[in-house]
Amino acid sequence: MARRDRDPSPVVPKAAAARLSLYLRFLESLREHGVPTTSSQKLAAGVGVTAAQVRKDLGYFGQFGLPGIGYRIDHLVDELRRILGTDRTWNVALVGIGNLGSALAEYRGFERQGFRFVALFDRDPAIVGRAFGSLAVDSIESVEPVVRVRGVELGIIAVPAPAAQEVADLLVAAGIRGIYNFAPAVLQLPPQVAYVSIDLAVELEQLSFSVTQQRPT
Amino acid sequence: MARRDRDPSPVVPKAAAARLSLYLRFLESLREHGVPTTSSQKLAAGVGVTAAQVRKDLGYFGQFGLPGIGYRIDHLVDELRRILGTDRTWNVALVGIGNLGSALAEYRGFERQGFRFVALFDRDPAIVGRAFGSLAVDSIESVEPVVRVRGVELGIIAVPAPAAQEVADLLVAAGIRGIYNFAPAVLQLPPQVAYVSIDLAVELEQLSFSVTQQRPT
Numbered sequence: 001m002a003r004r005d006r007d008p009s010p011v012v013p014k015a016a017a018a019r020l021s022l023y024l025r026f027l028e029s030l031r032e033h034g035v036p037t038t039s040s041q042k043l044a045a046g047v048g049v050t051a052a053q054v055r056k057d058l059g060y061f062g063q064f065g066l067p068g069i070g071y072r073i074d075h076l077v078d079e080l081r082r083i084l085g086t087d088r089t090w091n092v093a094l095v096g097i098g099n100l101g102s103a104l105a106e107y108r109g110f111e112r113q114g115f116r117f118v119a120l121f122d123r124d125p126a127i128v129g130r131a132f133g134s135l136a137v138d139s140i141e142s143v144e145p146v147v148r149v150r151g152v153e154l155g156i157i158a159v160p161a162p163a164a165q166e167v168a169d170l171l172v173a174a175g176i177r178g179i180y181n182f183a184p185a186v187l188q189l190p191p192q193v194a195y196v197s198i199d200l201a202v203e204l205e206q207l208s209f210s211v212t213q214q215r216p217t
Numbered sequence: 218m219a220r221r222d223r224d225p226s227p228v229v230p231k232a233a234a235a236r237l238s239l240y241l242r243f244l245e246s247l248r249e250h251g252v253p254t255t256s257s258q259k260l261a262a263g264v265g266v267t268a269a270q271v272r273k274d275l276g277y278f279g280q281f282g283l284p285g286i287g288y289r290i291d292h293l294v295d296e297l298r299r300i301l302g303t304d305r306t307w308n309v310a311l312v313g314i315g316n317l318g319s320a321l322a323e324y325r326g327f328e329r330q331g332f333r334f335v336a337l338f339d340r341d342p343a344i345v346g347r348a349f350g351s352l353a354v355d356s357i358e359s360v361e362p363v364v365r366v367r368g369v370e371l372g373i374i375a376v377p378a379p380a381a382q383e384v385a386d387l388l389v390a391a392g393i394r395g396i397y398n399f400a401p402a403v404l405q406l407p408p409q410v411a412y413v414s415i416d417l418a419v420e421l422e423q424l425s426f427s428v429t430q431q432r433p434t
Binding site: 209 | 265300321327330401415419
């Protein structure tokens with residue numbers, strides 16, 4: 001599969017965890033518009049699922065609704081952030097500062113969710129030393145000390161596929177707790193390391209597959 | 218869910234379609250190394266599934282193995298590209314040339330798979346006219362004529378969430394056949410338009426969820 005994500009926990013289905021992110025986005029947009037409370041019906045409509053699904057998904061983590069009021073948006077936003085781990089800042093290292101890596105290094109969407117790049121690595125001496133904001137690219141050789149000193153917890157891999165496993169091994173050896181892999185490669189990781197994998201071109205290929213199968217050319 | 222992809226066809230499971238992309242990547246890397254043939258066992262090992270799964274997935278589309286030989290890699294690569302629709306070039310429009318959009322416009326991984334940007338759009342007059350390679354950013358107002366004249370078939374949406382549905386409507390009205398959505402929004406699309414959706418920060422949030430649930434902080 002294009003995404004080979006481990007189940008985040010033995011009890012919560014992966015799809016439910018993914019929906020929590022969508023609920024959070026929708027609640028944040030309601031809050032920006034000054035809305036104080038909502039209902040499972042409105043939340044469901046905003047995200048494109050049923051109200052029963054909303055109640056079931058939230059039910060894995062507690063009882064958040066109030067009779068006659070529904071959900072207090074401030075409270076539910078806080079709770080969802082706590083559950084998703086985005087009530088805090090994560091120190092992130094990015095390995096592979098090619099085309100995609102450079103784009104990711106400059107992408108502001110991560111920081112908004114609390115993911116902060118504290119280290120960038122590449123193996124190419126022509127790229128090592130290049131600055132992105134206040135951060136300079138370090139040599140891949142220094143992954144272990146840099147990860148330890150800067151307290152890196154999550155690693156993003158944006159290297160070519162043949163180098164991905166070696167980079168993953170370096171990150172794991174340095175004590176990283178989760179890997180977000182953009183390389184089109186299947187990584188072997190110890191069970192305690194969380195893993196999400198994505199290939200942008202594969203996703204686009206799935207789109208061309210859908211179009212092709214719908215109306216063969 | 219972070220990805221709300223429609224089933225590409227009534228008979229082929231979405232996960233099987235996604236694995237075809239992985240088989241193709243692995244076969245291409247074997248071919249680069251001069252390997253002429255492979256087996257479902259080797260293909261399975263390379264991708265991290267069982268040999269039975271490989272045979273079942275390929276079986277949806279035909280009989281590709283030869284007794285005593287296995288799969289001829291050249292042939293299977295051609296067949297998978299035909300099935301996935303990447304045996305041809307797709308004309309792609311990208312809407313939203315902010316941080317992420319600029320990164321996508323410069324990402325070479327799409328073109329390698331046959332996805333060619335032929336149009337870039339933004340609503341910001343400060344961005345309209347900016348050049349990416351030989352392509353200049355057009356105004357969002359000109360989506361319909363540009364899409365028609367340049368024969369755009371697939372659209373990538375990289376605008377902020379509140380603008381995503383409006384952009385999708387414009388693309389659909391212009392006759393686009395598939396949409397790849399990076400905005401954290403649920404899009405309402407007619408059934409004949411293929412759809413793949415991805416939110417990079419949501420994926421990273423799923424990683425922090427996994428880490429958080431594994432070892433509560």
